[in-house]
Amino acid sequence: MTKPTDLQQRLTGLLSPTAVITGGSDLEPYAVDWRKLFPGRPACVVRPSSTEQVAQIVRICHDAGAAIVPQGGNTGLAGGAVPDASGTQVVLSLNRMAAIRRVDPVGLTIEAEAGCILKVAQDAAGAAGRLLPISLAAEGSATIGGVVATNAGGVNVLRYGMTRSLVLGLEVLPDGTVANGLRKLRKDNAGYDWKQLFIGSEGTLGIVTAAVLRLLPRPKHSMTALLSVADPAAALRLLELAQDELGDQISAFELISATSMQLVARHAGLKAPIAEGEWFVLIEAASSLAGLREAAESMLGSAFEQEIALDGVIAESGVQAAQLWALREHVTESEARESKSVKHDVSVPLTAVPQFLIEAGQALAAGAPGTRVNAFGHLGDGNIHYNVLVDAGQDADVVNHIVHDVVAAFGGSISAEHGIGQYRVGELARYRAATEMDLARTLKRALDPDNRLNCLDARPPWHER
Numbered sequence: 001m002t003k004p005t006d007l008q009q010r011l012t013g014l015l016s017p018t019a020v021i022t023g024g025s026d027l028e029p030y031a032v033d034w035r036k037l038f039p040g041r042p043a044c045v046v047r048p049s050s051t052e053q054v055a056q057i058v059r060i061c062h063d064a065g066a067a068i069v070p071q072g073g074n075t076g077l078a079g080g081a082v083p084d085a086s087g088t089q090v091v092l093s094l095n096r097m098a099a100i101r102r103v104d105p106v107g108l109t110i111e112a113e114a115g116c117i118l119k120v121a122q123d124a125a126g127a128a129g130r131l132l133p134i135s136l137a138a139e140g141s142a143t144i145g146g147v148v149a150t151n152a153g154g155v156n157v158l159r160y161g162m163t164r165s166l167v168l169g170l171e172v173l174p175d176g177t178v179a180n181g182l183r184k185l186r187k188d189n190a191g192y193d194w195k196q197l198f199i200g201s202e203g204t205l206g207i208v209t210a211a212v213l214r215l216l217p218r219p220k221h222s223m224t225a226l227l228s229v230a231d232p233a234a235a236l237r238l239l240e241l242a243q244d245e246l247g248d249q250i251s252a253f254e255l256i257s258a259t260s261m262q263l264v265a266r267h268a269g270l271k272a273p274i275a276e277g278e279w280f281v282l283i284e285a286a287s288s289l290a291g292l293r294e295a296a297e298s299m300l301g302s303a304f305e306q307e308i309a310l311d312g313v314i315a316e317s318g319v320q321a322a323q324l325w326a327l328r329e330h331v332t333e334s335e336a337r338e339s340k341s342v343k344h345d346v347s348v349p350l351t352a353v354p355q356f357l358i359e360a361g362q363a364l365a366a367g368a369p370g371t372r373v374n375a376f377g378h379l380g381d382g383n384i385h386y387n388v389l390v391d392a393g394q395d396a397d398v399v400n401h402i403v404h405d406v407v408a409a410f411g412g413s414i415s416a417e418h419g420i421g422q423y424r425v426g427e428l429a430r431y432r433a434a435t436e437m438d439l440a441r442t443l444k445r446a447l448d449p450d451n452r453l454n455c456l457d458a459r460p461p462w463h464e465r
């Protein structure tokens, strides 16, 4: 096995000197996740500028027996994009492969390299009068490759689906060879749809170098409203009302607890422009047909009449809509400023969300007294970020098990959108059936038999046995 220094030399020989980082403070942003929960020590960081260079890097690393950790914007919430502390793993950053290759406004596609920032791709689609509907608070840093690799969700899943439903084509390197599936086809049943395996595989099966994503015509009108409700059950009744009155025009239906709002007020200085309440709902709807605003006003009127909503406002302008969205988008950052937190990215069947919230709260009060819950998320998808604010002495595993046991009792998932990474390896093994874990191992062994891709000693369940 080649020593790391030899490996560094071979990689430096392949790329320009600035494209290989072997030490110093330049290494730090690539070595640890943004929450600083998973400090790693890479053998080096490589920053290729082409698919061919990625292929050569993979071959060199395979020869040297070195593991590769692909990294995009390093905004992930599961610690999947950073290496362990062994000093033997190579971080392969895609941040120099950031080109938008083409936008086709009639074919409704965008082709971008993996390191392209999501916001840049959204803006390119917007400039062509089209919509790339993947939207999340980290969109100014997250990359297309990272979004595809995590099958990112975000606030528009309710209407447009997860990233998976928007990927038409993919270029991937499971090993040192390039699988070019950069097709722009809506219909393609010629054999296995292998790209689906890589979407959401978090870099454990292959390195994504480029993608073709589906665009949509951009709706001409949009409507953003913030309402307060007494409890999550009322929020669900509001969803039903919104479905009745706004139909398929609803694109986001987000739940925000009073705790989340308080954190945002304290740490970001932002305040909701409606009366204080226990729970808030942020709704967005979009349409190209006239009458959206009238429909939204009628929905609001019915919500007050039926005593579902306590207070509410509809944004009068784009600026006001952005102000309402800022309340939701600042929750994560405000939570990080408040205290240590144990995050849970859970989903349960939509109609079970209110009861889940009650039972998880009761279980925590009994098993981890003194903790506080910061609950918010994508209610329209049954996905709640059930984050538990803890002090330094609290055992995170205990909190995880309390919350995830309730999730399991509801037939839910321990990760709705953020993935497994390093953070949930143990929890996945605990809650996924043995047959499903075996199936995952079979796929992993078939595509990465030497366990070189993002499958580190810190992530044993994927390569044990």
Ligand code: FAD
Residues within 6 Å of the ligand: 069, 070, 071, 072, 073, 074, 075, 076, 077, 079, 080, 081, 082, 094, 114, 135, 136, 137, 138, 141, 142, 143, 144, 145, 146, 147, 148, 149, 150, 151, 152, 153, 154, 155, 202, 203, 204, 206, 207, 208, 209, 332, 333, 417, 418, 421, 454
């Ligand atoms: P990274 O963090 O760099 O990597 C994430 C994973 O993908 C790692 O396992 C990495 O190895 C792998 N990977 C990255 N690039 C590649 C590649 N080219 N090929 C193969 N594997 C690769 N996520 C949601 O789903 N919904 C949200 O609403 C949401 N909101 C967020 C809000 C904030 C404030 C923050 C900080 C994060 C949020 N996230 C959300 C999580 C995160 O932004 C997404 O998971 C995003 O898709 C990660 O993109 P990235 O480029 O930063 O990937």
Ligand code: 2HG
Residues within 6 Å of the ligand: 137, 154, 331, 332, 343, 344, 377, 378, 385, 387
């Ligand atoms: C969001 O929906 C993200 O804002 C982040 O998925 C969730 O901070 C979190 O736990």
Ligand code: ZN
Residues within 6 Å of the ligand: 153, 154, 377, 378, 385, 417
């Ligand atoms: Zn989310």
